[in-house]
Amino acid sequence: MxxxxxxxxxxxxxxxxxxxxxxxxxxxxxxxxxxxxxxxxxxxxxxxxxxxxxxxxxxxxxxxxxxxxxxxxxxxxxxxxxxxxxxxxxxxxxxxxxxxxxxxxxxxxxxxxxxxxxxxxxxxxxxRDAGPDPDVMRGEEVQLVGALATAADRPETVVLPGTHSKWVRLDGDRVTGFTTAMTGELYGLLMRDSILARLATGEVGPKASAAFARGLEAEAAHGDERGLSALLFTARPLVLAGRLGSAEVADYVSGLLIGAEVRHALRGDPAAVVALCGPPSTEDRYRLALERGGVSVRIVEEDAAVHxxxxxxxxxxxxxxxxxxxxxxxxxxxxxxx
Amino acid sequence: MxxxxxxxxxxxxxxxxxxxxxxxxxxxxxxxxxxxxxxxxxxxxxxxxxxxxxxxxxxxxxxxxxxxxxxxxxxxxxxxxxxxxxxxxxxxxxxxxxxxxxxxxxxxxxxxxxxxxxxxxxxxxxxRDAGPDPDVMRGEEVQLVGALATAADRPETVVLPGTHSKWVRLDGDRVTGFTTAMTGELYGLLMRDSILARLATGEVGPKASAAFARGLEAEAAHGDERGLSALLFTARPLVLAGRLGSAEVADYVSGLLIGAEVRHALRGDPAAVVALCGPPSTEDRYRLALERGGVSVRIVEEDAAVHxxxxxxxxxxxxxxxxxxxxxxxxxxxxxxx
Structure with a gap:
């Protein structure tokens, strides 16, 4: 001050x-x-x-x-x-x-x-969801409270991307259930230590690139027939064949992972409107994947935790x-x- | 001697x-x-x-x-x-x-x-498959030659599980295509460094356990609606809720990963008979996942490379x-x- x-x-x-x-x-x-x-x-x-x-x-x-x-x-x-x-x-x-x-x-x-x-x-x-498919969150609940306090309308689904992304289903102020996907952690593991990390010359940038969109499209086209474990490997032969640049690997992998998370989540729990509340580095990517799935996205300001x-x-x-x-x-x- | x-x-x-x-x-x-x-x-x-x-x-x-x-x-x-x-x-x-x-x-x-x-x-x-979905193998081709030399009949699909599993489609002696899944590498990354590694008290044993079968079943039941990234996280709330033992985490995660690989591969390329050629530590698991998918499995001796x-x-x-x-x-x- x-x-x-x-x-x-x-x-x-x-x-x-x-x-x-x-x-x-x-x-x-x-x-x-x-x-x-x-x-x-x-x-x-x-x-x-x-x-x-x-x-x-x-x-x-x-x-x-x-x-x-x-x-x-x-x-x-x-x-x-x-x-x-x-x-x-x-x-x-x-x-x-x-x-x-x-x-x-x-x-x-x-x-x-x-x-x-x-x-x-x-x-x-x-x-905690103590039902047949148990799940837990700790910390994201205050982000959720903050997101709802600042959201213009009352969303039925709030997505909180992160190391462990949370998909929260709501009825007004009432949380009816939620699901966690460890997409951010998988990305970190893959880009730090895997055969893909040895191909890649950089991490993802703040904005989604064409390579991210290519990952999204590949996952949407082949995810059901090939599965994530086979799709992730495709980065290697694509680079060897000169059809994907080393600088594009991180964004392509991010597109495959976020694409798979969002597509499966929307299939399990179709939502027309989603409030999205995450750091700027992931907001753009999740918005693209959600809109590709036909969802209308409301961006909630990042720092919902303090609210x-x-x-x-x-x-x-x-x-x-x-x-x-x-x-x-x-x-x-x-x-x-x- | x-x-x-x-x-x-x-x-x-x-x-x-x-x-x-x-x-x-x-x-x-x-x-x-x-x-x-x-x-x-x-x-x-x-x-x-x-x-x-x-x-x-x-x-x-x-x-x-x-x-x-x-x-x-x-x-x-x-x-x-x-x-x-x-x-x-x-x-x-x-x-x-x-x-x-x-x-x-x-x-x-x-x-x-x-x-x-x-x-x-x-x-x-x-x-190398230089087509629209490129792929490469190096080393597995000699395993494949050895597996065919020792197989009792001529399989149309050979599965070579490993760090990077290969699914090879054959017409007699002719390789018509193949797909790689990085399942073994994903398992290694997850059990070495992830939040799941901190839960688990051990690695998988030589034989598939009940926890492996539980992972297979969970993946078959929920894989399409929840996706791998969400299914993998379920190990954590299950352990917190006392519904999965720490000693079972590795086998459960292995069941989710191998279950997803096999289910997607069989969907993309249905096969009635598969020759399976891998180390004893994975043979039992892949056999169970393949048989669950309705496939008849022929086990080929492990050391196909030297043949x-x-x-x-x-x-x-x-x-x-x-x-x-x-x-x-x-x-x-x-x-x-x-």
């Missing part, structure tokens, strides 16, 4: 503590971001350094205190809300699950309370909405609504 | 020099194995140590001379026949491809000759069939036909 900007009071520390990434935001009484931190201190890194549940909890507490120290020192007793793998059975404290079908507003009633020095940390539960955490904090009474003391005209440039 | 066994003359050194493994056999004039070597000096390991084509060729020659020295010293000028990735453009010498449709007997007419000290090494070409190399050496006139001087009754135990 510029020194001459009016001071806004901090109201909440919001944490999205995932497997590989730690993200934290300091929010004011309107849910706007005053400050933020992002590091590679993911839950896996923290838990791998420890050999007992007690040591693990201490390591999480110490990491949190270290990364958020300036905020905690300046705002003693500020409420803290945390989502993500920090709430798993290998995390800070096991925060359980809400079984679907479930109202998203129920997340706020099931927070797990963990003391942390002078602070109290509240951990959001995950969502979701704020929404849950309000529902839980951890924070209360205060009218902003700052007229829009004096917001600094980076705080302007985009 | 036991000291008192009658001496049989060596007639051929046969090499199957793959990406990760070097295998060599010393054969007598009937194609029987006198001695063998197997090391981890795969073509990738050898080529990674070099930075030019000349240095690479020298490294291959030195590795060959080192690993086969006793045979070469004792049998100067013995013919050498080599198949596998040593014949690739990153190998010892580029041995080209035979384009399909192609008679397998044509392999013997297209050997690439490489001098190696006092020896001459002949490298077998690979097979194929001998067959090609005969066709090329590198070796000639000599009547054995050794009556079967004096063969040592390990040389008895099994």
């Amino acid at each position: 510029a020194d001459d900007a009016p001071r806004r009071d901090a109201a909440l520390v919001a944490l999205d503590w995932g497997t590989t990434t730690f993200r934290a935001w300091l929010l004011d009484g309107t849910g706007s971001v005053l400050d933020s931190v992002r590091t590679a201190d993911g839950a896996l890194t923290v838990s791998e350094r420890t050999d007992s549940a007690r040591a693990r909890a201490a390591a999480f507490e110490a990491t949190f205190a270290w990364l958020c120290r300036p905020w905690l020192d300046e705002h003693p007793g500020i409420p803290v809300l945390c989502a993500g793998m920090a709430g798993s059975n290998h995390g800070w404290a096991e925060a359980g699950y809400l079984d679907v079908p479930a109202e998203l507003s129920g997340l706020a009633d099931r927070l797990t309370v963990v003391p942390a020095g002078d602070s109290v940390v509240h951990i959001v539960p995950g969502l 979701g955490l704020w929404r849950i904090a309000l529902d839980a009474g951890l924070a209360s909405l205060t009218p902003t003391a700052t007229p829009a005209s004096v917001l600094t440039a980076e705080e302007q609504p985009s | 036991a000291d008192d066994a009658p001496r049989r003359d060596a007639a051929l050194v046969a090499l199957d020099w793959g990406t990760t493994t070097f295998r060599a056999w010393l054969l007598d004039g009937t194609g029987s194995v006198l001695d063998s070597v197997r090391t981890a000096d795969g073509a990738l390991t050898v080529s990674e140590r070099t930075d030019s084509a000349r240095a690479r060729a020298a490294a291959f020659e030195a590795t060959f001379a080192w690993l086969c020295r006793p045979w070469l010293d004792e049998h100067p000028g013995i013919p050498v026949l080599c198949a596998g990735m040593a014949g690739s453009n990153h190998g010892w010498a580029e041995a080209g491809y035979l384009d399909v449709p192609a008679e397998l007997s044509g392999l013997a007419d297209r050997l690439t000759v490489v001098p190696a000290g006092d020896s001459v090494v002949h490298i077998v070409p690979g097979l 194929g190399l001998w067959r090609i050496a005969l066709d090329a006139g590198l070796a000639s069939l000599t009547p054995t001087a050794t009556p079967a009754s004096v063969l040592t135990a390990e040389e008895q036909p099994s």
Whole structure:
């Protein structure tokens, strides 16, 4: 913040503590971001350094205190809300699950309370489908809350692409079921270590290319007869034959993988309108694959997690909405609504 | 060989020099194995140590001379026949491809000759499909020749499971086309580095278990609606819910992957009878998946490569069939036909 900007009071520390990434935001009484931190201190890194549940909890507490120290020192007793793998059975404290079908507003009633020095940390539960095809999510539920809070209409399906993409079916505010596809992880494994990685001269860029579209088309044309494991191998003979450039391999493979995920998901659960909420690097690709499947796509802004955490904090009474003391005209440039 | 066994003359050194493994056999004039070597000096390991084509060729020659020295010293000028990735453009010498449709007997007419000290090494070409869905194999073509030489009837489809499984379509001795699936490599990547590897307490055993069958069934029931990327993730919530044991994860994942490969391959190219030729660790699994698909399976003995190399050496006139001087009754135990 510029020194001459009016001071806004901090109201909440919001944490999205995932497997590989730690993200934290300091929010004011309107849910706007005053400050933020992002590091590679993911839950896996923290838990791998420890050999007992007690040591693990201490390591999480110490990491949190270290990364958020300036905020905690300046705002003693500020409420803290945390989502993500920090709430798993290998995390800070096991925060359980809400079984679907479930109202998203129920997340706020099931927070797990963990003391942390002078602070109290509240951990959001995950969502679980305990039916015949079980599934779990932890962290994506706050993205989902944020996506719904900012979506223009009420989508029946929300797609959250990522390492483990989530396809969430909704009836209003109620999650009726969801499915996970490990497409992002498969892409990472293949492009890091496989025979395809040795062919490829680069990773995917921010925008889908012609090679991505070619992967989508090949999967749509041959996926049912050849299967993913055979389709993925086609990159190699195509490169050997000079019909696919080394620089195109990553995008082609991405097209095959995302194409297969989207085509199967839409076949299993046809949707006319989908809300898509992911990082910019995947948004363009999933949009193309979804539109190819005849679906109308609504893009939801990327950083839904912080909106979701704020929404849950309000529902839980951890924070209360205060009218902003700052007229829009004096917001600094980076705080302007985009 | 036991000291008192009658001496049989060596007639051929046969090499199957793959990406990760070097295998060599010393054969007598009937194609029987006198001695063998197997090391981890795969073509990738050898080529990674070099930075030019000349240095690479020298490294291959030195590795060959080192690993086969006793045979070469004792049998100067013995013919050498080599198949596998040593014949690739990153190998010892580029041995080209035979384009399909192609008679397998044509392999013997297209050997690439490489001098190696006092020896001459002949490298077998690979097979290539240069059509709209291109594909390549290098090394499996000698397995195929060996499998056909020892098969009781003439199969229309031969399946060679492995890191990169090959599905070969035949019309008599003529290869009309083939398809590769990178199932074995996907399994390796997933069980070494993925979120599934962190769940699993072991690798697959030599025999298919109930968990493998469960993976097959899940894939058959849900593969079309959920896709492989979503099905693979199911191992995690199943373990979290206590419905799949950690010791079962590897077999379940293997069932999903092999199930998907086989089901798609049979859909793309229905076959009533399949000859199956792979290592014992995969034979049982592929047989189950194929029989589930309504196919009658003929098992071909595992070590088809050495039979194929001998067959090609005969066709090329590198070796000639000599009547054995050794009556079967004096063969040592390990040389008895099994």
